[in-house]
Structures are given as structure tokens and as C-alpha cells.
Amino acid sequence: MEQIKDLLTGILFTPTRxxxxxxxxxxxxxxxxxxxxxxxxxxxxxxxxxxxxxxxxKKLLNDRKEVIKSHDYLSGAGFNFGISTHKIEREGKLLSCVYEYALMNIKDEQFLITKT
Structure with missing residues (x-):
């Protein structure tokens, strides 16, 4: 039988399968x-x-259906606007999503936060 090299150690061995x-x-x-x-x-x-x-x-939305927060508020809470999981289009607007939560920029750096 032909010998082959173990992927971890690099040692030659004879395979049984x-x-x-x-x-x-x-x-x-x-x-x-x-x-x-x-x-x-x-x-x-x-x-x-x-x-x-x-x-x-999740903490901001809690049991509510939607909430509006400012860019400054979210930034102060530690939210990173450059990181999201996906984007969806709703009512002709593009929403940035983080898993099951969506943010829509509504006006003057105010964001509507909803659960999708």
C-alpha cells in the first residue's frame, strides 16, 4: 500500500481506509x-x-413594538453603525438589520427601531 502524509503531523503512514x-x-x-x-x-x-x-x-425595544432613538443616543450606548447582518427594503426605504432587529433612519439622525 501507498503511504500518505498525516495532515497534522506530516508523518508518513499507511491508511487503512x-x-x-x-x-x-x-x-x-x-x-x-x-x-x-x-x-x-x-x-x-x-x-x-x-x-x-x-x-x-433588544434592551431598547424591550416589549415595545417600536422605539425612536437618536444617533447620539445609540452611539453613546456603544452601538456600532458599521456592523450589521443584512439589509431589507420596506416601504421603499432601506433598513439596516442586526439579526431580528431593524433600524430605519427616519429624519435628522433619528432611527426607528423595530423587530422584524
Missing amino acids: SDQRFATRENQIRYNNIKARQKRKAKAEIDRALDTNRNIL
Whole structure:
């Protein structure tokens, strides 16, 4: 049988299955954990900002259907306007969304916050 190189250690081994890429199960787990850690680390800053934005909007809206807040108020609360999950169009206006919450600039830097 042909030997192949373990993706984690680089050591040559003889695979027992045709799709085997690691010499041991432990190497496979370690390799996948390293990859997952790298992915989480790369996304951490954006995920943290999204979580902060969502928590701010959730707290402001509470049990209400909608609320109006100023740009200064949201900025003071720590809201990051450069981070959102998606945009939707409603009534001809583009709304910036953070998960299930939407912000619509209504006038003079006033934002209508609703739950979508």
C-alpha cells in the first residue's frame, strides 16, 4: 500500500481506509479543533460587535413594538453603525438589520427601531 502524509503531523503512514487523512483519530480531532479555533479567532471582533449591537437593540425595544432613538443616543450606548447582518427594503426605504432587529433612519439622525 501507498503511504500518505498525516495532515497534522506530516508523518508518513499507511491508511487503512481509502479516505483516511490522519494517522490517528486524535490527530484528526486536534487538527479540526485548531481549524475551528482559527475560524473563531478570525470572526471574533465582528461577532462581538454584532452581539453588542443586538443586546443594545433588544434592551431598547424591550416589549415595545417600536422605539425612536437618536444617533447620539445609540452611539453613546456603544452601538456600532458599521456592523450589521443584512439589509431589507420596506416601504421603499432601506433598513439596516442586526439579526431580528431593524433600524430605519427616519429624519435628522433619528432611527426607528423595530423587530422584524
